[in-house]
Amino acid sequence: MVSKAPEISSDIEIPDEISGLRMTAQRREVYRLLQQERNHPTANEVFMRVKDRLPNISLATVYNCLEALVQHGIIRQVNFERESSRYCPNLSEHGHFHDATTGVIHDVDFKPGVNLADVLNLPPGAVIEDVEITLRGKLASI
Amino acid sequence: MVSKAPEISSDIEIPDEISGLRMTAQRREVYRLLQQERNHPTANEVFMRVKDRLPNISLATVYNCLEALVQHGIIRQVNFERESSRYCPNLSEHGHFHDATTGVIHDVDFKPGVNLADVLNLPPGAVIEDVEITLRGKLASI
DNA sequence: AATTATAATTGGAATAGTTCTTGATATCGC
DNA sequence: GCGATATCAAGAACTATTCCAATTATAATT
Numbered sequence: 180m181v182s183k184a185p186e187i188s189s190d191i192e193i194p195d196e197i198s199g200l201r202m203t204a205q206r207r208e209v210y211r212l213l214q215q216e217r218n219h220p221t222a223n224e225v226f227m228r229v230k231d232r233l234p235n236i237s238l239a240t241v242y243n244c245l246e247a248l249v250q251h252g253i254i255r256q257v258n259f260e261r262e263s264s265r266y267c268p269n270l271s272e273h274g275h276f277h278d279a280t281t282g283v284i285h286d287v288d289f290k291p292g293v294n295l296a297d298v299l300n301l302p303p304g305a306v307i308e309d310v311e312i313t314l315r316g317k318l319a320s321i
Numbered sequence: 322m323v324s325k326a327p328e329i330s331s332d333i334e335i336p337d338e339i340s341g342l343r344m345t346a347q348r349r350e351v352y353r354l355l356q357q358e359r360n361h362p363t364a365n366e367v368f369m370r371v372k373d374r375l376p377n378i379s380l381a382t383v384y385n386c387l388e389a390l391v392q393h394g395i396i397r398q399v400n401f402e403r404e405s406s407r408y409c410p411n412l413s414e415h416g417h418f419h420d421a422t423t424g425v426i427h428d429v430d431f432k433p434g435v436n437l438a439d440v441l442n443l444p445p446g447a448v449i450e451d452v453e454i455t456l457r458g459k460l461a462s463i
Numbered sequence: 464a465a466t467t468a469t470a471a472t473t474g475g476a477a478t479a480g481t482t483c484t485t486g487a488t489a490t491c492g493c
Numbered sequence: 494g495c496g497a498t499a500t501c502a503a504g505a506a507c508t509a510t511t512c513c514a515a516t517t518a519t520a521a522t523t
């Protein structure tokens with residue numbers, strides 16, 4: 180008889196290096212968690228969840244890992260008002276809709292073919308390096 | 322002989338109440354400063370500048386005033402990454418371009434007729450209450 | 464495989480921006 | 494003017510994040 184697969188989803192394979200960043204055990208688990216739970220956790224939430232697998236990890240290390248991953252363009256840091264930063268493995272250019280009722284954050288993609296310069300009156304000569312679009316509102320029950 | 326007008330621009334008139342918010346001396350000066358210096362100051366910058374006219378004002382009061390003005394929709398709070406909040410009397414829906422070289426923040430208006438729902442794939446039923454668009458980049462010298 | 468060099472991690476202390484608290488002061492409605 | 498309410502001032506407290514120094518892990522070299 181073949182043994183049943185465990186309930187937990189099998190681990191995502193993460194290579195030894197991504198975009199020039201060496202994947203240490205800690206970075207690997209932080210990144211894996213972001214890949215698995217795509218609910219834009221804060222550093223502290225990452226810390227608490229990653230402790231299941233690395234009980235000795237420190238919050239400072241989680242911050243270090245998140246920063247390294249952000250610096251290397253592997254994840255994105257998402258800021259909403261002045262709340263704690265949240266982290267997101269979705270690298271496509273996108274914004275976030277923050278549901279004020281539930282607190283859930285939804286990724287919001289651009290419609291195809293949309294160019295920011297077509298939509299905004301940018302200052303002349305502006306070269307955009309980073310875009311952050313955050314929307315707050317409610318989801319009407321339909 | 323008629324005495325010369327002073328160099329400083331004459332004070333902006335501010336009514337006793339705006340949008341249901343009673344204008345105390347402190348709120349008035351905070352609001353006046355934002356109207357006069359449209360460079361998106363932080364709370365601390367507001368504090369330092371307002372002290373010229375109200376030497377006894379406290380930083381906590383500046384925060385209180387700014388919050389009251391924001392709550393009543395009289396000014397807008399602008400957040401950039403996790404830096405100090407900045408404040409802006411421009412109420413038209415607009416974004417901000419942060420020049421990474423100079424640190425100057427430029428208001429960025431939407432082109433006429435642009436509707437966010439035309440540009441973004443919003444979650445179904447989303448009712449947007451607030452939009453924050455922040456761009457970071459450089460101004461190419463032309 | 465041992466040695467050295469470099470990088471990463473840890474835990475706690477430090478920092479910065481903001482909020483909270485408490486007592487004083489001002490303003491409003493009567 | 495008088496009590497009720499709102500606002501203010503000063504400093505303490507709070508929170509997210511960063512910094513620091515010591516330890517540990519990894520890589521490079523022999």
